[in-house]
Amino acid sequence: MSRRRWIGIAVAALTVPVVAGFVFVVIIDNVMSGFGACRVVRQRAFASPSGSQLVVVVWKSCGATVPDSTQASIIARGRTFSPESTPTFVSVRGHLDPVVAWSTERAVRIGFIPGPDQIYKRDERAGDVTISYE
Incomplete structure (x- = not known):
């Protein structure tokens, strides 16, 4: 496999968990803020x-x-x-x-x-x- 392809796979492998973590935090924040809302x-x-x-x-x-x-x-x-x-x-x-x-x-x-x-x-x-x- 070429070096360029390995770099692409590494970037994708690092990006997916970061984006998934961000989405998880946003969802949890929205759910938790609803508990105290009037x-x-x-x-x-x-x-x-x-x-x-x-x-x-x-x-x-x-x-x-x-x-x-x-x-x-x-x-x-x-x-x-x-x-x-x-x-x-x-x-x-x-x-x-x-x-x-x-x-x-x-x-x-x-x-x-x-x-x-x-x-x-x-x-x-x-x-x-x-x-x-x-």
């Missing part, structure tokens, strides 16, 4: 009287070891809701149905059906909006 499902949005702001309600599920929750945030109309960058003002345990009523542009009432068993977060204000709970 799934956020937007449920409803409630517009303020002028429509300039929205109360956005989402359900959040993070796997078997973390209880599911219902969360609400306020965003300006036209802005995109993002669970990573939009702060929540209320978070309760379980998947509950929200009842939201805006009194004015700067005041909103919120409740859940059924009532929550556990409240994780319950802010009285979100920016310039006052929040009351029922």
